[in-house]
């Protein structure tokens with residue numbers, strides 16, 4: 001008899017976005033003539049940069065001839081892409097990496113979800129709250145999160161609230177935690193940490209032998225100087241942190257699928273008997289067993305992002321989304337709402353007025369303004385009383401959504 005992994009049964013029934021889709025669908029059935037503006041799901045809408053399209057066409061042509069055909073590639077990624085990543089994403093910031101420390105993947109979701117494979121099931125886990133749900137759910141699946149308690153929190157997870165009250169800066173824990181997830185710029189709040197604030201986390205991790213899993217999927221949206229693009233800008237971070245990056249939001253690769261993970265060679269974790277094991281070695285073993293590399297065509301497209309034209313085209317798309325973020329911040333503030341984020345990230349975190357619950361405000365906004373957001377509580381208990389809006393739509397939709405919200409609220 002095959003037995004199931006019963007940890008899966010602990011997971012709440014459905015995923016946040018399918019709950020939202022159900023509510024949106026029932027609205028559409030009952031209001032077939034109403035046009036909806038979707039500022040909910042965090043998918044991009046701009047087409048791929050032209051350099052990526054050209055690189056993919058060229059790579060497809062190579063696949064058509066035996067002399068230039070590519071079959072299985074290195075599980076860790078092709079050197080041409082790894083070299084471009086190191087040269088463009090890290091060297092200019094004074095961070096020196098060797099190719100064996102960079103692992104190309106099919107997007108950050110896979111690696112942020114899979115990294116737990118190389119870590120014992122009984123490590124304690126800490127997360128900022130609200131949080132990108134993959135971190136928690138992947139820990140639930142292997143039994144590391146414990147059990148779900150009545151307050152919506154998992155018993156073996158320490159939640160570090162990030163709300164308007166603490167300016168979205170998580171307090172450094174007063175106890176040891178084995179693994180801490182940090183995501184900056186943050187999804188869902190759109191907020192960031194300064195170098196000084198992130199340094200406190202690196203110092204905590206070094207003092208407590210904590211592993212930081214640093215998700216920098218939105219790094220490309222940073223506009224302000226004192227916001228670190230990589231955790232390795234902080235001294236000592238190579239000894240305590242893994243960093244995840246993604247081309248999804250940076251270059252519109254949500255449907256193409258490519259990102260990478262950095263596991264520095266200085267980074268180790270302990271066995272029960274106290275031996276120190278390099279995590280890069282374990283991650284390499286894991287990837288070689290369970291992952292066969294991102295496709296050649298995809299990696300050529302990703303490489304093209306780093307050419308001068310690629311950088312210009314990527315910047316144009318990011319500027320487009322950040323203009324939406326500005327429109328939304330201004331529009332919402334003019335409507336008397338309190339908003340956070342949207343300065344170094346494509347997410348706006350909106351405080352609901354008069355303490356209305358996230359889901360109630362979501363439904364009112366859907367039915368009365370015909371605008372779709374994401375209820376903040378779906379990202380964790382501290383997200384209650386907030387709504388996430390994304391800047392990934394068109395200028396026209398953003399402007400129209402602000403008009404509707406102003407009319408509705410004022």
Ligand code: PLP
Pocket residue numbers: 042106107108109110112132183187215217245246247248253254258259
């Ligand atoms: N990390 C964060 C914080 C995200 O918001 C997302 C996607 O929304 C991802 C990782 C996953 O990105 P991808 O798998 O497309 O690279």
